Amino acid sequence: MKNPFKLPTISSLPAWFGILVLEIMLLIAMAILQPTFFSGSNLSNIVRSSAVPIILGIGMTFTILTAGIDLSVGSVLAFTGIVLSGLITHMPRLVAVILTIALVTIIVGGINGFLIGKLGLNSFVITLGSLGIFRGISYLVTNGTTRSMDTGKLINTLGDGNVGPIPGPFLVVIFISIISIYALKSTYFGRDVYAVGGNEFAAKLAGIFTSRVKMTVYFISALLAALAGVMQVGRLQAASPTIGAGLELTVVAGVLLGGTRLSGGVGSITGTVIGLLFLQTVSNSLTIQGVSSYWQQVVTGVLLGAAVLFDRIRIEYSGRSKRGEESNVTKE
Template sequence: MMNNFKKFLKNKPLIVLIATSVAIALLNPRFLSWSNILTVLRQTSINAVIATGMTFAILIGGIDLSVGSVLGLCGAIAATMVSSGTNVVLAVLTVLVLGTAIGYLNGTLITTGGLQPFIATLGTVTLLRGAILVFTQGRPISTGNTPSSEYFSEIGTGFLGPIPVPVYIMILVFIVAYYILNHTRIGRYIYATGSNEEATMYSGIKTARVKRFVYAVSGMMAALAGILLTARLGSAQPTAGAGYELDAIAAVVLGGTSMAGGIGTIGGTAIGALIIGVLNNALNLMKVSSYYQDVAKGIVILIAVLLDRKQKSSR
């Protein structure tokens, strides 16, 4: 019993989540209503999915700034395909493959091209943002009123029992990511690459392949998030995904993953995403201006990075 309590006290992200939730519930009793809890989970699902891919990237000591732009482009393509009557399964698979390919391209630029992750993915951001504006002509793309669009909308707005579909998708993503990182060879290679890439290379592990795999996963998760967002809104906006990379990074770092790589868990990322979701929901309930919400999230990111740096120094 005492050991479990000590483990709980060491889980700082979970303590922050509980403390934040209790404080918000005291300030606004509506926070704990079932409908609001489902709203928080549904809204969190998109950032949580992106943050899962970002966790893979940060674990190897990298970063992926392109996830928001991948989300926007993939969402626009999904909306176009669905509105034209394309089979939903085909549309979803096409978009997931596209996101994976973009992520793989990022990994190739970093490994074969020798670019730093920040520079490579920053370049991809600019390229994809331009591609989104060209593709959409700067206008929203509706998913339409075809039979395909009705099925597609269920991905973002549907329920299985009392729980929204996006929540099930988020949980499934966490389970698969947890299994990969903790029970597969590639998972061990990811942690090893982030801890000491040079030593990992000397041990015979092809770290370039590991990195390409990681960025491919990040791209796929961004594409999946684009599907969820487009299905929920019923349209793809040309500005969709802008700034989403910051929320994803914040969720990962708040969850205890080190920006230096090699340390972190998917469970921590899940908690970090919930902290961001709870904070956003609380500010909305208190009718705080969106401008101040950005300020609050910026402060949270800075605090998280400073804590990460302090923990790194102590180690």
């Protein structure tokens, strides 16, 4: 009874497929409504402004896949800028960038990773704590003021500039995405991440070093937050303690929109990239249409609810056909 022309069923499509369709529909609608939307400068603006959330989202995907979460990324984004602004006047820019990223990764990743991975403390509580700590330190050091910086070409290219015709941040996103997809799909580490999030005790019994895996994902998240922090400085030409406040929630929203399950074990980088790109497109479209930015938050909330609802329907649906598959198999 196999039909070669059969359309793929809902359950066989990846979780992010619905969001991709919405994204395309939104692009088409905007093309009709607002000719300026498809101007080169606006499109590259969307790409530039979504780069930082996407980089943070990739790190967030790792932590959520292990059934954890990293709420500190928005604060770390600001903290990184402050660290960079302190170091950059004392050394060559390249060295300052590398040293900043290394320092932030070791400090933040070390604290989150040790407490959550090694001691097994709750990720929500711990990273909520680091969210406060690093935001607070950033305010204390700067006294709440914004520090302008002469970032030079490197940092500017990472966050805002172009390489030839292509926006630098776009290249960074592509590069990080490819590495992350490879890590999750093709390495033992990636397999272990899904296993720990899917069933931690089973993973442990199978010989996986579960605490090491969990520590690693918080290091990855810190590393990517530090990288995003440097990019943000490049974009603003300044470091501000207020930057990225509340951004962690947008990032989590994008990750979940992309089909990653908050309970761990299911999700993908591709989904995260599409989810965050979609949120950015929505906000850009609303801005262009002259809709108040307050509405953007309402829209994000509604979308998130709809996405989770849709995912539930999808799981129910695939659960049913799975049961079907089981009894077919038993009968064979």
